[in-house]
Amino acid sequence: MVISHSCSPGTKLEWFLPLLILVAATQVHGYSPSGFLSIDCGLTNSSTYNDADTNLTYVSDSGFVESGKSYDILSQYMKEASNEQEKTLRSFPDGQRNCYTLPSRSGKKYLIRTTFSYGNYDGLNSSENGSPFLFGLHIGANFWTMVNLTNWNPTDTIYKEVLTIAPDKFISVCLLNFGSGTPFISTLDMRSMDDAIFPFLNSSVSASFFSRQRFGEVNEYITRYPTDSLDRFWEAAQRYKFPWLNLTTNQKVYSVPGNDNFQVPLAMLQKASTIQSNFSWLNITVRAGANMNGESLQLLPIFHFAELEKTNTTRTFEIYSDDDLVIEAFSLPYLQATSMYRRDKYVNKSRTTFTLRKTNSSGIPPLISAYEVYSLVRIVNLTADSNDVDYMNEIKKYYNLVRNWNGDPCSPIEYSWKGLTCDYADGKQNPRIIRVDLSTSGLIGGLHLSFMKMESLEHFDLRNNQLDGPIANSILQRVKAGQLELRLEGNPICSKVKDRYCGNKNSTPTVLIAVIVPVVFILLLVLVCILWRFCWKGKSGVQEDYSIYEEETPLHIDIRRFTYAQLRLITNNFQSVIGKGGFGTVYHGILENNDEVAVKVLVETSIAESKDFLPEVQTLSKVHHKNLVALVGYCQNKKCLALVYDFMPRGNLQQLLRGGYDSSLNWEERLHIALDAAQGLEYLHESCTPSIVHRDVKTPNILLDKNLVAKISDFGLSRAFNAAHTHISTVAAGTLGYLDPEYHATFQLTVKTDVYSFGVVLLEIVTGQPPVFMDPQTIHLPNWVRQKIAKGSIHDVVDKKLLDQYDASHLQTVIDLAMNCLENASIDRPSMTEVVSVLKVCLPASTERQSATSTPRKKNIMDAEIPRQFQLMISGATTTSYEGSSFQSGYTGGVSEISHISGR
Template sequence: MDNLTTDSNDVNYMKEVKKHYNLARITWNGDPCSPREYSWEGLTCDYSKSNQNPRIVTVNLSTSRLRGGFAISFMKMTSLENLDLSHNNLTGAIPDYQLKSLKFLDLSNNKLDGPIPDSILQRFQAGLLDLRLEGNPVCSNVKGAYCSKKRKNTTSTVLISVIVPVVLVSLLVVMCILWKLCWKGKSGDNEDYDMYEEETPLHIDIRRFTYTELKLITNDFQSTIGKGGFGTVYHGTLENGDEVAVKVLMETSIAESTDFLPEVQTLSKVHHKNLVTLQGYCQNRKCLALVYDFMPRGNLQQLLRGGGDYSVKWEQRLHIALDAAQGLEYLHELCTPSIVHRDVKTPNILLDKNLVGIISDFGLSRAFNDAHTHISTAAAGTLGCIDPEYHATFQLTVKTDVYSFGIVLLEIITGQPPVFMDPQTVHLPNWVRQNIAKGSIHDIVDKRLLDQYDASSLQSVVDLAMNCVENTAINRPTMTEVVSRLKVWLPAASATPRRTYSMDSEIPRQFKLMISGAGNEGSSFQSGYTNGMSQSSLFSGR
């Protein structure tokens, strides 16, 4: 990644805050500020100094169900300018905040009591700090402006006298522009888009929607259920009452859209219970869209790391893994020519109301045969899930999907993302090896499973996952073999809860030999996800 990582002190303080309040947000993984596109929700980072690590300047945890006292870590973040902890259940006294960088502090609507520190009052009175405390017990005997919803602005009179005339002139200009636009075309948005409908439809046997129809079934694009680099996904309802998800490409990406036609053509030909069903498409020069069956349980990534009290059980996880494996097996073995998905990952495994896994997002999929396996463009896929052999050679085979599926299996077992901070950036397969090398295979298991799993099936699934992420494609199993092995272990997974055992008594001898020799190869664990793979064949007993 080109981006610099977040200042290490800020990272440590935010981890302390996350632990203090037991926060389980989906986006709060990896580096808080880097890459910019995946910065943590509720944080604003300062990237102005291009040669220095970004600093966290804003933390917004309003309405986040925070409980307990004020986290002392906030007081140590020397670049923090704005802190919003309003509408929570914080208790105790307000700490003596000495940070000179702080310009905005909103603690309103909590349960804070005790005196207000002099350092905070002095900065407020000097106009250096915007302080908000209304709705707290501390305001019961205080009449300060910071305890009132009505705020006085000492410069309001001057601002009004300057701004009002400017606003009035601007409004007149805007009204004139709107008036001209209305006269240019009174027909409205529907007619503007209808005139851009492509005259020649795709030669596929599925429904074609007009832009006007999309507006109708999505209630004018009111309900957003997902966003990505491609555009936005909306919830909709067809005339017969069936719920659908409508993926609309952004207008700026239509001219360069290379994923739209492959996805339409692929999904119009493939039909399997574990592959998403394409209901139709919209082919408009201003709007390209795909209409899928709606999946009410979201995706596998949300299920594994979405927070909350509900935790999917071990047997359920294996059923979802088997569902996804069967969908990939169909693409690899029963389609002619075979289809490689190329972007297998937990966000692309959707879940229906019964938690059945459905493979989705075929924008990167490619049909191939043995005579044509070379892709001349950059390797496609997602960071942490890309087959290292494909990344190095651009030789596309079905084993590319097998590698990515191995990463999915490891996420199902551990609950961890493919790449995360521990405390440095680490690839999930290397993290698994390191933790098993330290002692027990149980150390890698998702804590939310609460030890409710069968130990023998766990070891078998770990073995399969590590076999799938072999560095060399020829050493990986086929998806047919993966499906067969998962079907064998599912009855065992539901039979008994975890049985505790020591590594010395249960783990196979070859597995122990690998662990005992880890010291000689220790550097490979830290070398990313290409060098560290060479040991993984030992997990499969090879």
């Protein structure tokens, strides 16, 4: 079935009216319902056309976006395109955020859909070369979802949908560049909806499509417009084999007036699926695909039913999410549309099984007609005042400004328009633009009327342009009243006007005095400070005595507290530097009993921002494991914060792999080190309460004692998070080459972030190569390994220092394990417990190692092709796996049809 797209128009009303005229002119040939906008992104032909399958009218996106470049997919993929929209696209190689602007009615509900058909348009083979290929989407000023095309067939199409309420007279759909592939878009559709539909939507909650399926015997894989008046995409569940039974009726299914909150097509409700009467329940297993961050989802399932069998017994059943009751027992009236959902019951899991289970009083098993599942999108960033946006767009158009002003001018703050400052003081109001800096911007002519209309404007900088027109009296009155600061120096208009906003000569001495006096004072103050420090050092001959800054209240923990004076003593006045990092310098030290220690002293900037230091010390004092560097003590001084660790005499793993210490490591030593490090991370993830995410797993943070026992260091820089929460949102402490690509999309760190980094470490152990290197161009180690193996064999990636002294089968196991850890979607990565189990199998047999039997789930070869987020399975009377069963452990069934489209 065809996938159609539409890209939306701009913010100005004058852009929208020609579009309505244009669409109306095409009604003779095609039909687009009121409130439908369908845009073929990248279409260079300005004429419209009608889609062959839906007869909907498609237009070019040229009037709805100001940036990007139009492309056709490569010619060899043209024949495989199922519609005209898949043949063209718009690519955005420049800028972090590029936006389409859709005209809307404030408070109106809309379905917005985007599709992405890569077709190797740029010749870079970006979807198949193994490198991360992902970018993000914003709905308005809020993050909507991620588009992940990594390891994707270039002929496939991904689609994304969101249900949202327009905050104003336009909605922005923005593509975000994460630095992992160039964002592009093939189509953009906008469909208006009735006010009563999807009642859980509001100004602070939108809903992103997760999956939508219909049951019964269906001829088309995708059902959409005109069957569905809203043009939703319904995938066919295709449950055609035992024990599934499909029901059909020609009689009309009716809906209760005033209770049609989801407007499921009645033609779809004339079909349903049930199971053989000796079964008591049916299961629907849902899981996040590669295009979802499964660990941050809030899923809202909606189930649709119509009883098609007129029997003497009642069909009564309940709905569970795993073992949690979601919908209490209910019965289905004959031929009446029924939709069930709980707006107060969200599923906070990346994978769950919905069970439709008949009650004891029911004589027949449950049935289902269709279901929808949405992921909630929280609307937290308010859009800028629409009048301010209109004024700025008018100014941009009038002066022909070439600026990447895309999306909302004020939100989110990291994407705000350059040259503007917004006021976010009142969270209940839309941000207002209070400062405009267009100095040296090539402005010519007079002051545009929009400048006068911006009531919120407080500062207006137009210096060094070619403005020669008059200044409106309304602006002059605001300047005189002190409500507006105006700067016009360097413009021809100032040759006619003598006032302070033109740098009036009479005010120059005052300005010079106001500027020069403070500067001279500061310079003198700095000079005095330098002379004082020089004289003080000359007299004392020693550094400042930090001993007077000791904190009086100690922590009540079972590790030693060092004073600053003691640190100076054991480090010999901080003479021997053994390492440096972003948080400070590490010194070698010797305690009174001759034990060697490493003293990490935080830099002053870290001290100023070290609110987490004392809680971290308290946490670390309770963390003890043979594969974690032990914390010996701490220093709590207002001028010096420090952590004292056991000293690791063999350095770090990076040094050993690069030949920095002793001789090269043999294969067994490398495996032992990998296992040690994995066990340390497993302890942090599984045995600590709450769990601890390291955040910066890398070879320099894996230290070796004298017996080459590996110990994880720098986990003190981690942040503990409560097990009740599914993720933490914070700044990553990650390092280039090790950081989880999913973090770029979601900015959320989880235990699976450490697993990804450990996958890179495993490849370093095998290859001896750094995580990022030149070959001859910059390349990420996982991609280098994939390319080497694709062109030759696994032996081509092994570190030459091993001299072929390794077990080939174990080598394959370790590389497979590393690649599992490096899956783009965190849900597909193993846990550290599973990693430990696999590594134990690769080492010489022992009592402990022989007990390691579990292995991480190896991704099925078909996973990358599965076009659905949902896989259905039957259970209840037998352990046999049927068509459509989950790929998860215990089920061996497969998906019966592979399609070119995907909602993942």
